[in-house]
Amino acid sequence: MIKKYSIKKLLDQHNLFLNKKVIVEGWVRSFRNYMFISLNDGSTIKNIQIVVSSSEKLKKNFLKQITIGTSLHVIGIITNSIGKEQVIELQSDLIKIYGKVDHLLFQQSILQPKQHSLEKLRTQTHLRFRTKVFSCVMRIRHHIAFSIHKYFNENGFFYIHTPIITTSNAEGAGNMFQVTTLDLKHIPWTHDKIIDYQKDFFKCKTYLGxxxxLEAEAASLALGKVYTFGPVFRAENSNTSRHLSEFWMIEPEIAFYHLEENMNLAEEFLKYIIQYIIEHCVDDLYFLTNYMSKNEEQSLLKQLESLLTINFEKISYTESIDILNKSIHNNKVNFVHPVVWGMDLQSEHEQYLVNKYFKNPIIIFDYPCDIKAFYMKMNNDEKTVRAMDILFPKVGEIIGGSQREERYDILITRMKKHNINKQLLYWYLDTRRFGSVPHSGFGLGFDRLVQFISGMQNIRDVIPFPKTPNHAS
Structure with missing residues (x-):
């Protein structure tokens, strides 16, 4: 029985398949002289060359139907190639066309054999999977996701599915998408002229999370080590290269973990992922390096390898403010936003620290309590909390986390200060009433990590169908 194989497997293990008859299926990348077909099936950036048999060459009308994008089923024998471009090729016995290409539509599509701008590719998101650059990014995205699950599984974490629909805002801020089944043309009102959410599906106001x-914390206080990996939603009107309205987050939560352990875990976790990508995505990294016209010294592979040889610099928030102010004083830099203790670091400040001052990823910890969420543990100075952010070159903050406030009384005080409804979060307070322990966690922006590893400049180019302000189609 003739077996079907992916092109990646045939190329990676070509010695096993020499002189064997196999089936390959894929899309035509090029067709030269009615003789040589470059076929790709998405399993790798590389193509396999199909050599059209002498009997097939006689079918000119049939071969004329094979154009770029045509999908084929091919049976043939794997042989060594005499050409320099490939190690093996497939000598065809039978070629079958699955799907032809509409040439008029093809001329108007991004699939024409020329390099389009990434902005142009975004206008046809359903087709950009078929381009080399986007297929590379999607393979890298897959391997990053797989390595994340692999790391946590190997280190004793349990995967928790947390709700997408919620009644609370974990950050204590606005900008959430509301979920409702109310008829917006006939909104039910109470006698007090407010919307009657008792008539809504959940009988209360609900949002996309x-x-x-918070839910992962509850699980960690029973299971020890847990993590979430799922979509999250923010209705911020941010049209930047680093923001999406729908994106993916990884959030581990660990019982009996203090801030230092949390920072070490985050660094080890990132390095594990990077090592995995280096081992499994070399071809895609090389292609993206060439696509972005980087030289060998600036190659994505070199940049990733360099991160594995260093320890991330750890500095307190106060130290970071001192560095920024000294840099201003020494006329090394001018910032648009003033630098004062207590402010939220802006992107220009973060990028200066990462790209110019340290020239490496950094971890900033012990932020002012007034700019951080209510659940972060208060330090003894009562001015700062046990928070930490990891900043990467180009993408800025990639991880944000903290040691969580396990002390019930202090948590209540923090909730009041942040105007958090303790009735809505009664269950969260219960986790502090029943055997609370020191615990920590962090959130990793998955799409920003893909952006960093793939070298893409815009986060919209690392997610299959980006959702951003004014763009939901």
Missing amino acids: VSGQ
């Missing part, structure tokens, strides 16, 4: 952290 911005985080699974």
